[in-house]
Amino acid sequence: MYIGIDLGTSNSAVSCYHRGQVDVVTMEGGDNILPSVIYMDAQGSKLYGQRAFEQMVLAPENVASGFKRLMGTSTELTLGNGHTMTPEQASSDIVRQLLGQVFKAFPDEQVEGCIVTIPAAFNQMQSEATLRATRDAGIQAVGLLQEPIAASMAAIADGELNTGLFLVYDLGGGTFDVALVQSVGGAVNVLDNLGINMLGGRDFDREILHSLVVPWLKQHFTLPDDFLKGADYQRLLRIARLATERAKIALSRSESETVFVSSDEIGTRDLRGEPVYLDVPVTRQQLRQLIEPQVDETIELCRRILAKNGYQASDVDRVLFIGGPTKTPWLAERVADQLGIVADITVDPMVAVSYGAAIYAESREWGDDGTARKSSRESVEIAEYALRYDFPSRTSRDTARLKISCAATQRDALEVQVDCTQGWTSGRQPLDGNTAIRLPVAQQGENHFRISVFAADGRPLTDASKQIVILRTHASAAGIPATQTISAKVVEMDGNIASNTLEPMVDKGTLLPAEGTKSFRAARDVKSGSNDYIALELYQHAENVNDPEQNLSVGAFRISSSDLLPGMAINKGDEIICQWRMNDSGILRVVIDVPAVGQTFDTGHLYADTDGHRNFADHDGEALLTGLLDEANAELKQADTALGKMARSDIRHIGAAIQEQRRAAERANDPEVRRGISERVRALRQDLSQLVNSPEHRATMLHGRHTDLVRAYDREIEGGNMPRDSERFRRMADSALEELKRGDEQALNDAEQILNDMDATVYDLMTERPEVVVSVFRNLSEKGATAVDAERHARLVKEGQEAVQKNDITGLKGINNQMFNNQAQHQVHAATASEIAGLMRG
Ligand SMILES: Nc1ncnc2c1ncn2[C@@H]1O[C@H](COP(=O)(O)OP(=O)(O)OP(=O)(O)O)[C@@H](O)[C@H]1O
Ligand SMILES: [Mg+2]
Structure with missing residues (x-):
């Protein structure tokens, strides 16, 4: 059995590939998705999924949700009564719940491999955290797959079109991903992907909350000016957010709704002692106005991915919609209309990702370091007659080609016939040395054929006859591309002037798994007994933004003098050879070889002690944002002074966006929002840097x-x-x-x-x-x-x-x-x- 897990920000799902068939596993209570929510009571007992979700109104302070957005950071989740969890532990718990349902449904099956999906925009730290979370839940054979690839595999497996160019539009609770995918006969190839790590349904909820619900509360009750940040009102806010989400979802079916919660459920009084309740009308039109800018941002990204790859909308056959928010009718319509691409509605937007992940899991050969594509060619030789049968042992197409070669001496002396257990026959054919027969691969799973060979006089040659099996798969991935360019920080010298830049090591789009060697030289000495060191510092390298400071640091490894054998030294100019390997889950490992000292350093999993250990909660989180925003402003000012009129409108645009993030930062009271802001500010600084350069x-x-x-x-x-x-x-x-x-x-x-x-x-x-x-x-x-x-x-x-x-x-x-x-x-x-x-x- 192979397992595919969609570990979502809002909802998770799991599918199993089992005897040629894919099943979406049903959760307790009958749904096919599990809300990614955890509730913990005072004693530390937990509830998960729908039951935890229901506690959100009763005891919001004891519920954790949305933790995928904090993966790969050190921000802790609080569950009331002094209980805390890391985002990784919470994710691990959700995986454990999903696996529990799998084992209930298939008690006697062994797990051959398990694929967990991640947004294409996830960075190294987020990916590693996801792997660890799954291993902690008890499964060791784990790989990662980008959500858009999984979604397209599902669409292609079940859709009518298995050849064509697709745009996968995946808008979930937390992230937006778009991928340009080509499929030829069911083999999926991702041409490119772009994403916004922090745009999803949760942001829509927040938009409604701040634009409609909070003003309504202020109008109807007497609340302190800063009640959004006040500890006394956090319960109210959490409940309000949940009710807002409910109303938003209901607006997918009706024209108007009410964000309603009774005062009993809220249990909070205002400054004058009035019990607070919610009764806020929301219309479809209002919702639309509020979130249109964000939706348009996603459309812009779709256009960009097409233009970047030299395609026009008319080249694209379908746009596939994945994720809860795409169930908003006008949203999908707007995207399809604006792009001028037909919408595909064959897949279930809530479970397609896990479904595709299970198909992918089966298509892989599971080894020690990640997985590799299963070999799909098979050859059978019959030495006695100098015959060879070549055929695909697995295919996603509905026909397969059987090639029969034989020695020149046998030519025209033999005849062949192929029969399928389902009744099809090729009829007898003479062998002319290079006979090819097209076999129908009619059913998913195993298709059995019998190859029979006859002598010229019609006598069957039983030794040369063979039974072969061709597995029809749902879809296969032709290649998993690296989603980001990973580069090393190097010094660039001109005379004696030094500055930092980035040197690419793994290019975005490289098909994984991949490995290579990159040679550097030491830029300074490392003498034993000193405090010297040199570091391999890796960055997620945004296109055309070559200043390391503007990019996300994803790992650093130091070689200090104390790591050197006694008496050894690295001298400036010595060769530093980095052998890197990125497995198909996108996880990078580097071994550093320093021939001058005869030592090799295995960096293990490179890990940044910077971003990875960021805490977005409380005062630390606030200070972090203030620092980032101040830097962005300083850069903006510099660009404005220098470029003046020439780029005023571009700069004004970026400036306005930075100010908007500053305002958002001021009212942010939640680590996940802060992280979103930090990502956006980085993107704006990168835009600015591209403009300036x-x-x-x-x-x-x-x-x-x-x-x-x-x-x-x-x-x-x-x-x-x-x-x-x-x-x-x-x-x-x-x-x-x-x-x-x-x-x-x-x-x-x-x-x-x-x-x-x-x-x-x-x-x-x-x-x-x-x-x-x-x-x-x-x-x-x-x-x-x-x-x-x-x-x-x-x-x-x-x-x-x-x-x-x-x-x-x-x-x-x-x-x-x-x-x-x-x-x-x-x-x-x-x-x-x-x-x-x-x-x-x-
Ligand atoms: N019918 C609906 N109409 C509008 N929005 C919906 C609907 N159903 C669910 N949503 C919203 O979809 C979001 C959840 O979508 P989904 O389950 O696809 O996300 P996810 O996979 O958990 O997140 P991600 O892929 O970003 O990690 C929530 O914000 C929810 O409010
Ligand atoms: Mg999703």
Whole structure:
């Protein structure tokens, strides 16, 4: 038996492939989906699924839901009475529940393999967390598959069209994915995918809540201004959110609904002692207005994926709708209309993903490190007659080709006939050396054929006769592409000017499993007995955004002097060879080979101690967002000053979006919302960076930076009577200007390097000044939320405060450095500040 699990933000489902047939497993209570919800009572006993969901109104504080959105972070879920769980443990519990139902339905079956689906936009940390959660639930043979691939396998298995180009539009509770999928005879090939990690039905609920329900509450009751954040009203808000979701779903069937909850159920009073209830009318039209911008964002992404791959809407045969929100009638209509592509309605949007995952699980050969495609060719040789039969042992098509080759001497001396147990026969045919017979593969599962061979006189040659089996599969995946480019941070040198950039290691779209070797060189020495180290730092590399700071860090591995054998040293320029392997679940492993010291380092699963350990809850979460938004604003200002009129409308657009995220951050009281905001801000910064780096704007932008730097130098350094080497600075400024005038790509690269150096000079000189050293310290002190080691941070803050009191500026500088190194890398501003990579291109 093979299992396919759709571990969803709102709902989960499980299907089994068993004796050539796929079944969606029924849950307790008869539904075929399990709400991904957990309830825990005071004693620690738990309820799951629908029964937990029902507790949401009675005891919302004891219920956890939506935890998929926090996978791969350190944010804890609170379940009342002091009980907490990690998102991973909660997911593991849901998987255990699903498996329980499977074993109830198929008590005597062995599990050969289990596939769990993930959004295509999941990063390495989220994927690894999902794998661990499933293993913890007791299944070891686990693989991951992207949700859109699973969905298309389901559609192709059951639809009429098994050849064509499809767009899979998957809008779930938490994420949006779109994939462009080609199928040839049931073999699915994903051409490209894009996604928004944080857009789904839950966001629609929130939109209605904030735009309609909260204003209604304020109008009808006396509530404190900040009641959204007040602990006294969290119960009310959770109940309101649930009732809002119910009304939203009901609006898929009716024109108007009411968000209704009685005061008894809510059990909260307002400031004047009035019992609070909800009775908020909502119409389909209002809902539509509220969520149209988000729906249009998804349509935009669909257009982008087509354009990017050189297709037009008319090339696409169908758009498949997956996920609960696509059951909103006007939503699916709007998407199909706007795109001008026919909607496919053959699949059940709630269970197609698990169904496809089960089909995929069966199609794989299960090994120790992930899975591989099952071989589908078979050959039978009959030496005595020099005969060979070649045929597919599995196919997703309804016919298969049997090729019979024989030695020249046998040609025309033999005859063959193929019969199917279901009655079909090929009739007798002479063998001409290269006979091909088309066999009907009429039924799903096993199809049995008998090949009979006859001598020229009609006598059957029993030794040459054979029974063969061809398995008709539902669909197969031709290739699983890597969903993101993973790159290593390297230093780029020009003369003695250094800056960081990214060097791709695994390209997006590479068919998995895949492996390769990437050579780097050490960019600095690592001497034994010192504090030196070099690190392989990996990033999820957004297209055309080459600054590591703008990308998501997904893993880091350090080789420190203490890892080296006694007396060994790595010297600058030594070869650092990275052998990487990404299995078909998208999990990356790297082995680092350093020939100069004769040592090999197995990085295990690379793990970022930055994002992975982020806590989006409470004060930490707030501080994290404030930091990110401040950085985005600073970058925006810089772009605006430099680009001026040229890109004003683009910049205004991005600026407005950043402000919107700031407003959202101010009212956010929930870790999942905060994480959504952090992802959006990163995407906006990437947009900005793409804008600034577009060839037409880059020169202007660099000019702007040049002016700013010269101004800063004049004002702060010259004007501040600082010790300096003005002549060197002027020389740099002049040569940067010359490069800018030349203006070709190489010249602009050179100019940028010089500007980085000028920037560093200004920064270095500035940081000589006591008041700057103190202000840098103050700034860093507030960055506790992004510190890698919180205890170390607290200790350094204390030491720093003492140094300030004693006016020990030199000491304080050292402390600043240590605090700086203790910051999650990409929180720290680029160019001047970020640590220069320890690797360079090989
Ligand atoms: N009939 C309906 N009309 C509109 N929305 C619906 C309907 N049924 C369910 N939903 C919404 O769909 C969402 C859940 O969809 P689904 O179960 O596909 O998500 P999921 O698979 O759990 O999430 P994801 O794939 O993002 O992890 C919820 O926000 C729910 O409110
Ligand atoms: Mg889903």
